[in-house]
Amino acid sequence: MSFPIEIIDRLRQCRVVAGFSVDHVDHAVPIAEALLAGGIDAIELTLRTDAGIDAVKAICQQVPDMLVGVGTILTPDAAAAVAQAGAAFGVAPGLNRRVIEGAKDAGLPFAPGIMTPSELETAIESDCRFVKFFPAEASGGVTFLKSLAAPYKHLDIEYFPLGGVCVDNMLDYLRMPEVTAVGGSWIVNKQMVENGDWAGLQSRSAEVVNALKTGGER
Numbered sequence: 001m002s003f004p005i006e007i008i009d010r011l012r013q014c015r016v017v018a019g020f021s022v023d024h025v026d027h028a029v030p031i032a033e034a035l036l037a038g039g040i041d042a043i044e045l046t047l048r049t050d051a052g053i054d055a056v057k058a059i060c061q062q063v064p065d066m067l068v069g070v071g072t073i074l075t076p077d078a079a080a081a082v083a084q085a086g087a088a089f090g091v092a093p094g095l096n097r098r099v100i101e102g103a104k105d106a107g108l109p110f111a112p113g114i115m116t117p118s119e120l121e122t123a124i125e126s127d128c129r130f131v132k133f134f135p136a137e138a139s140g141g142v143t144f145l146k147s148l149a150a151p152y153k154h155l156d157i158e159y160f161p162l163g164g165v166c167v168d169n170m171l172d173y174l175r176m177p178e179v180t181a182v183g184g185s186w187i188v189n190k191q192m193v194e195n196g197d198w199a200g201l202q203s204r205s206a207e208v209v210n211a212l213k214t215g216g217e218r
């Protein structure tokens with residue numbers, strides 16, 4: 001399935017997606033609430049821990065205003081579980097046709113990870129026009145993405161860069177019209193989570209939103 005325009009629009013509005021993993025399911029809802037209170041209303045919660053799926057379910061049920069994306073979807077079964085848990089969309093670090101098909105079958109809007117022209121062409125062939133650009137900074141950052149995107153501009157591909165993105169470089173990506181939103185793990189500070197410092201996390205979220213307001217016009 002193609003990525004619904006309503007979700008693209010939500011991502012275009014929030015512009016920054018907070019990525020994180022949880023070791024304890026009890027942390028999921030307080031993290032999401034703190035982000036939301038600070039102004040960030042989109043997340044990418046990874047499946048890198050055992051608590052991942054339960055955390056997705058908890059946030060979908062208890063924080064309905066959050067746009068819940070799920071990362072590190074590596075198998076068709078994981079795509080089905082994510083759809084079942086109620087997530088709005090899924091992403092992965094890489095491109096795997098079986099996962100793309102699994103997400104399609106499960107009705108889960110899905111963006112595969114790409115970092116080369118060949119991967120991008122495979123994504124396009126698989127009907128994915130919204131792709132995660134990963135690992136963004138390590139593969140060459142904005143300069144690389146501009147060069148990668150140029151030959152495909154007429155196809156209206158939209159990019160979601162992650163990997164080394166932070167408050168200091170996010171606006172460089174967001175100034176590109178092809179970039180729907182950026183994401184990264186720098187917002188959800190692990191120490192704050194361990195300390196249960198939800199007020200601190202809320203302030204961190206608000207700082208990012210404030211930085212967005214002070215620059216980055218497309």
Ligand SMILES: O=C[C@H](O)COP(=O)(O)O
Nearest residue numbers: 019071162163164184185
């Ligand atoms: O999808 C999540 C990525 O691992 C985020 O990369 P990052 O930790 O460099 O922000």
Ligand SMILES: CC(=O)C(=O)O
Nearest residue numbers: 071072091092093134
């Ligand atoms: C890194 C990444 O893209 C993911 O975990 O989904």
